[in-house]
Amino acid sequence: MNAFLTELGKSLAPRWAATLALPAAAFVALAAAAIVLGHSHALDLALLRSRATAVSTGPALLWVVVAFLVATGAMGLAVTALGSVVIAAWGTTGVGVGRPFVALRHRRWRRASAKADAAIKVVLADRSDRRAKREARRAVLRREAISQLEPECPTWAGDRLRAVDDRIRRGAGLDLTTLWPRLWLVLPEPVRTEVAAVQDRCASAARTPVWGVACLLVGAYWWPALVPGLWLVLLSRRRIRRAVGVYADLVESSTDLHARDVANQLGFELTGKLTPEIGNQVTEMLRKQA
Incomplete structure (x- = not known):
């Protein structure tokens, strides 16, 4: 990078x-x-x-x-x-002045990731549920809007x-x-x-x-x-x-x-x-x- x-x-x-x-x-x-x-x-x-x-x-x-x-x-x-x-x-990584921003983004990402994982589990339990698929897709997009992987940058x-x-x-x-x-x-x-x-x-x-x-x-x-x-x-x-x-x-x-x-x-x-x-x-x- x-x-x-x-x-x-x-x-x-x-x-x-x-x-x-x-x-x-x-x-x-x-x-x-x-x-x-x-x-x-x-x-x-x-x-x-x-x-x-x-x-x-x-x-x-x-x-x-x-x-x-x-x-x-x-x-x-x-x-x-x-x-x-x-x-x-x-x-920059989570040091110095960037640390609070990384911590904030990390907390938001973890919450969004937990919701996305839960939504995906619902889809795996019943693949015919179209509403669950839409909710899972939205949850994944909300997580990726924060970061595509666990945040390390501010x-x-x-x-x-x-x-x-x-x-x-x-x-x-x-x-x-x-x-x-x-x-x-x-x-x-x-x-x-x-x-x-x-x-x-x-x-x-x-x-x-x-x-x-x-x-x-x-x-x-x-x-x-x-x-x-x-x-x-x-x-x-x-x-x-x-x-x-x-x-x-x-x-x-x-x-x-x-x-x-x-x-x-x-x-x-x-x-x-x-x-x-x-x-x-x-x-x-x-x-x-x-």
Whole structure:
């Protein structure tokens, strides 16, 4: 999982100017409006227009434009850095500040797992009961909405990526953190392009809560900014889940389809399925080479 989080962190840096220039400029304009209006004149658009007109026709226009561009660039860089922090937080384990979140998610998962197991037992006792099957399916989905396996990370995203690593280790004997750099080299160009595109989506999703919190901070001085702030914070959960879910599925699919290519490149010359026994040998060989 650490390899995937590292790759996601890298995707925050390139092309930040293209992806962050517009939202950063919008945020700086929002902050400027907050400074001009404040709570006392929160919706006074006439005052805002008069101040903007005074600046645009005055001798200080050049300095205002320079300050706006500098603030936009600084905000873009700051959000890039904080987005990396968000991604790094996905994979932390139950230590330090992440411990309470892991404990909370673990309790919720255990309760949901107990209900899912009970519902499955009802289905096994009477396979003709369609209602019981529907209830069991819903119970399993509620459990997986928390985590696909017993939580060890403070966030759903971290455990979703860990589930991929766990399934591949159990099913093919491969350690994905060790395998991934070699697998990347043998992936076809269209697959690598698709993975890179999804990594960019994950990076963008990781920045969403950062923008939301920034708007909430501006809202302390100008209450209308609380509206986009709350919307972005609420939206961030869905965006992160959707992007990370697609990324996890794509990584797992890439491994399923092309891990044999890595084994063949290492001299195993497989003609059939990549078994856990061979996967363990591949993992051992890669670790010795590392």
